[in-house]
Amino acid sequence: MATVRTRSAVRPGPAVATVRLLLAVFAAVMCLFPVVFMVLGSLKTRGGFLENPFGLPRDLTFENFTNLVSTGFAKYFGNSITVTLVSVAGTVALAILAAYPLSRFQTRLNTPMTLVFLGGIMIPVHVTLIPIYVLTQEMRMYDSIGALFGPYIAFNLPVAVFVLTSFFKQLPESIFDAARIDGAGHLRILRSVVVPMAGPAISTVAVITFIFVWNEFVFGLVLLSSDTNYTLPLGLNAFYGNFSVNIPGMMAALTVATLPSLLFYLAAQERVVAGLAAGALRGE
Amino acid sequence: MIRTDRLKWIAFLAPALIVYGVFLVYPVVQSAMLSFSSWAGPGRPALPVGFGNFAELFQDPVFWLSMRNTAALLFVSVFLQLPLGLGLALIVTSARRGRRIWRGIYFLPTLMSTVAVAILWRFIYSPSYGILNGFLRAIGLESLTQGWLGQPSTALWAVIGANVWQWAPFYMIIYIAAILGLDQELYEAASIDGATRGQQFRFVTLPLLVPVLVTTSILSLAGAIKAFDLVYIMTGGGPTHSTELLATYMFLQGFTNYRLGYASAIAMVIFTITLVLTVIVLLRSNRRPRAKVR
Numbered sequence: 001m002a003t004v005r006t007r008s009a010v011r012p013g014p015a016v017a018t019v020r021l022l023l024a025v026f027a028a029v030m031c032l033f034p035v036v037f038m039v040l041g042s043l044k045t046r047g048g049f050l051e052n053p054f055g056l057p058r059d060l061t062f063e064n065f066t067n068l069v070s071t072g073f074a075k076y077f078g079n080s081i082t083v084t085l086v087s088v089a090g091t092v093a094l095a096i097l098a099a100y101p102l103s104r105f106q107t108r109l110n111t112p113m114t115l116v117f118l119g120g121i122m123i124p125v126h127v128t129l130i131p132i133y134v135l136t137q138e139m140r141m142y143d144s145i146g147a148l149f150g151p152y153i154a155f156n157l158p159v160a161v162f163v164l165t166s167f168f169k170q171l172p173e174s175i176f177d178a179a180r181i182d183g184a185g186h187l188r189i190l191r192s193v194v195v196p197m198a199g200p201a202i203s204t205v206a207v208i209t210f211i212f213v214w215n216e217f218v219f220g221l222v223l224l225s226s227d228t229n230y231t232l233p234l235g236l237n238a239f240y241g242n243f244s245v246n247i248p249g250m251m252a253a254l255t256v257a258t259l260p261s262l263l264f265y266l267a268a269q270e271r272v273v274a275g276l277a278a279g280a281l282r283g284e
Numbered sequence: 285m286i287r288t289d290r291l292k293w294i295a296f297l298a299p300a301l302i303v304y305g306v307f308l309v310y311p312v313v314q315s316a317m318l319s320f321s322s323w324a325g326p327g328r329p330a331l332p333v334g335f336g337n338f339a340e341l342f343q344d345p346v347f348w349l350s351m352r353n354t355a356a357l358l359f360v361s362v363f364l365q366l367p368l369g370l371g372l373a374l375i376v377t378s379a380r381r382g383r384r385i386w387r388g389i390y391f392l393p394t395l396m397s398t399v400a401v402a403i404l405w406r407f408i409y410s411p412s413y414g415i416l417n418g419f420l421r422a423i424g425l426e427s428l429t430q431g432w433l434g435q436p437s438t439a440l441w442a443v444i445g446a447n448v449w450q451w452a453p454f455y456m457i458i459y460i461a462a463i464l465g466l467d468q469e470l471y472e473a474a475s476i477d478g479a480t481r482g483q484q485f486r487f488v489t490l491p492l493l494v495p496v497l498v499t500t501s502i503l504s505l506a507g508a509i510k511a512f513d514l515v516y517i518m519t520g521g522g523p524t525h526s527t528e529l530l531a532t533y534m535f536l537q538g539f540t541n542y543r544l545g546y547a548s549a550i551a552m553v554i555f556t557i558t559l560v561l562t563v564i565v566l567l568r569s570n571r572r573p574r575a576k577v578r
Contacts, residue, residue: 016481024375028389031453034404035392037415041407053413090303098300101293113297120308122562124510126531127555128311130318130544135311137326154307157300186292215397217513222539233399237517240403247407254400261395269384276454277461 038258041251049248064252072227073253076235080214083145083231087152087213088206094153095160095205096198100190102161103168104176114165120158125218133222145231147223152213160205163278167201168194200274207268207275214261232257312555318548325542337549347550350521350528357444357529358508362501365448369455369500370493374485376456377463387460394453402517405446409433433519436526443515443527450514451507455500462496463489498565505561509554530554 041049042064044057052058068074098117102110132151141147171194179189195202217233224230227238239253265272319337323330341347376386393401408415409432417429432442466489474484512531515521521528521536528536530550538547 020375020378024379024386027372027375028386030449031390031393033415034408034449035396037408038404050413054415054418094300094303097296101296105289105293107290107293109293117300117304120304122506122558123308123312124506124531124551124554124558126510126512126534127315127551128308129535130538130548130551131311131314132307133539134314134326134544135306150303150307154303157304157308161300186296215399217397217399218516218535221516233397233513236397236399236403240406240517247413250403251407254403257400258396261397262392265388265391265395269388273387273457273461276457 035258038251038254041248042255044248046246046248064248065256067249068252068256071239072230072235073239073256075228076230076232079145079230079235080232083148083152084210084213086149087156088209090149090153091156091160091209092202092205095157095164096190096195096202098157098161099164099168100186100194102165114161117158117161120155121162123155125155129218129222132219136223142223143225143229145224145229148216148219148231151219151223152209152216156205156209156212159208159278163205163208164198164201167198171197203268203271204275204278207272208278210264211261211272211276315548315551315555318545319552321545323544325544330545333545337546340546341549341553346525346528346533349525350530350533353440353526353528354509354511354530356440357447357511358505360444360448361451361504361508365452366455366497366500366504368448368452370459372453372456373459373463376460387457390456391453393450394457396450398450398513399517401446401450402514405442405449406433406518408446409442434523436523439519439523439527443518446518447511447514451504455504458496458500459493462493466492498568502562502565505565506558509558509561530557 037054040055040057041053043060043062044052045059045061045063048057048059048061102114128151136142136147139147175193175197176189179193184192215233216231217237220231220234221237224234227235230238236253236257240250243249318330320332320334321330322333322336372390376383376390379386396404407413411417411429411431411434414432416432420426420428430438432438470488470492471484474488479487510531511529512535515527515529515532516535519527521532525533530553534547534550534554537543537550
C-alpha cells in the first residue's frame with residue numbers, strides 16, 4: 001500500500017492522469033471558445049453569420065479583412081504604433097537615467113527617492129484623469145496623440161525604475177572601477193557598460209510598457225476626440241458604435257487587433273512571462 | 285560606489301522626476317484640491333464648496349450603488365478569480381509535456397485588449413445570436429435564455445463574468461512563476477514521507493505561496509477598484525446604473541455631466557480605498573510569519 005502511494009505521488013496512475021487531462025481540456029475550451037467564435041465569425045458573410053452564428057463558415061470569405069483597408073483602421077493601427085514606440089522608448093530612456101544614480105551613487109537620499117517612485121505603482125489612473133485633461137487643454141495638446149506620451153510614460157516609470165534599479169545594483173562594482181580608471185564619465189559608463197549588460201532588464205521594462213500602452217483605453221478616451229487621432233482600442237470602440245450591424249466585419253477588426261499581441265507573445269513568450277511576473281506589482 | 289555628487293545625482297534623475305511630477309504627482313494633488321470645489325471646466329470659475337461634494341456624495345444613491353457593485357467585483361476578484369488563476373497554474377505546472385502550449389492557450393484572454401474582450405462578450409451575451417443563449421437552447425434550457433446585459437438583474441454578473449474570464453490567466457502567469465521557483469527537494473522529501481499530491485499541495489505548495497497570494501490579492505483589489513474599460517464598453521454603467529462602478533460613475537460625473545469637482549471627490553474615494561486596502565493587506569501579511577524557506 002505504501003509503495004503504491006509513493007508511486008502515485010511521483011507518477012500518477014492512468015485514472016488520475018485522465019481526470020487531469022479532462023480538466024485541462026475543459027479549461028482550454030473555456031479560454032478559447034470566445035476567440036474561436038471571433039475568428040470563425042470574421043470568415044463569414046453577413047447573411048451567413050445570421051443563419052449560422054456558431055458553426056464553421058459555409059461560405060468562407062476574406063472580404064471582411066480586405067474591407068478593413070478602406071476604413072480608418074490602418075490609421076488607428078499607425079497611431080497605436082507611433083504612441084507605443086515613443087512611450088516605450090521614453091520610459092526606457094528616462095528609467096535608465098533615473099535608475100543609474102539610484103543604484104550606483106552613494107547617498108542617503110536614494111531610499112526616499114526610490115519610495116517616491118514606488119508609491120506611484122498603486123495610484124489609480126482615474127485619480128489623475130481630470131487634472132491631466134485640464135493640463136492637456138492648457139498645453140494646447142488636446143486631441144493629438146502627443147497628449148498621450150506624458151501620462152503613458154509617467155504611469156510606466158514606477159515599475160520601470162524599480163526593475164532597472166534592482167538590476168543595476170547587482171552589476172559587479174569592479175567593472176565600474178575599471179571604466180572609471182580608463183577615464184570614462186557617467187554618460188560614457190551608462191552607454192558602454194550599463195546598457196549593454198542590462199539587456200534582460202531593459203527588455204522586461206519594454207515588454208511591460210508595450211502591453212500597457214498598446215491596450216490603454218481611458219486616457220485616449222479623455223484626451224482624443226477626432227477619429228483620425230484614435231489609437232486602436234478607441235478605433236475599435238468607435239467601429240463598434242458605427243458598424244454594430246456588420247458583425248463579421250467587427251469580428252475581423254477584433255481579430256486583426258488581437259494579432260500583434262499574439263505574435264508579440266509567440267516571439268518573446270519567456271520575456272513576456274518574466275516581464276509580467278516582475279511588473280506584477282502594478283498589475284493590469 | 286560613487287561618492288555623493290548631488291548635482292550629478294539630481295541631473296540624472298531630473299528628466300524622470302519632471303515627467304513623473306507633472307503627469308502623476310501633481311494631478312493627484314490637484315484632484316485632492318478639486319474635490320473641495322465646484323467646477324464646470326476650463327474657462328469657468330472654480331467655486332470653493334468645502335466638504336459639500338462629499339456631503340452630497342454620501343447622500344447620493346447612485347454612489348452607494350456603485351460602491352456596492354465595486355464591492356461585488358472586488359469580492360469575486362479575490363475569491364473566484366485568484367483561485368481560478370491558481371487552478372490554471374496547477375494544471376500547467378503539473379503537465380508532463382507541452383507546458384508552454386497549455387500556458388499559451390490559457391493566457392490568450394489576458395493577451396487580448398480589454399476593448400476587444402468587451403466587444404466580444406457583448407456578442408456572446410447578445411439575446412438573439414449570442415453564444416450563451418445558443419448554448420442554452422442547444423441543451424434544452426430555452427426558458428433560461430435572456431438579454432443578459434439588457435436587464436438590471438443579470439447585467440452586473442454578466443460583466444463580472446467577462447472580467448473574471450479576462451484576468452484569471454494574468455494571475456495564472458504569476459502563480460506559475462512562483463510554483464516553478466519552489467524548491468523541488470521539498471516535494472521529493474514530502475513524497476518520500478508518503479504525502480499524496482493533495483497533501484503536498486496543502487502542506488508544501490500553499491504555505492510557500494503565501495507571499496505571492498498576498499501580492500496578488502493587493503493586485504486584484506487594486507484592479508477591481510479601478511475597473512473601467514470593460515464595463516464602460518459593455519454597458520456604460522447601465523441599465524439604470526445597475527453595473528455602475530466607482531470608476532464609471534466618476535467618468536460619468538466628470539466627462540458627461542462636467543461636474544469636475546464632484547467627480548474629483550469620487551476619485552478621492554477611489555484613491556482612499558486603494559490606499560487603505562493596500563495598507564491593511566501589507567500589515568496583515570507582515571504579522572504572519574513569511575514562508576521560511578528561500
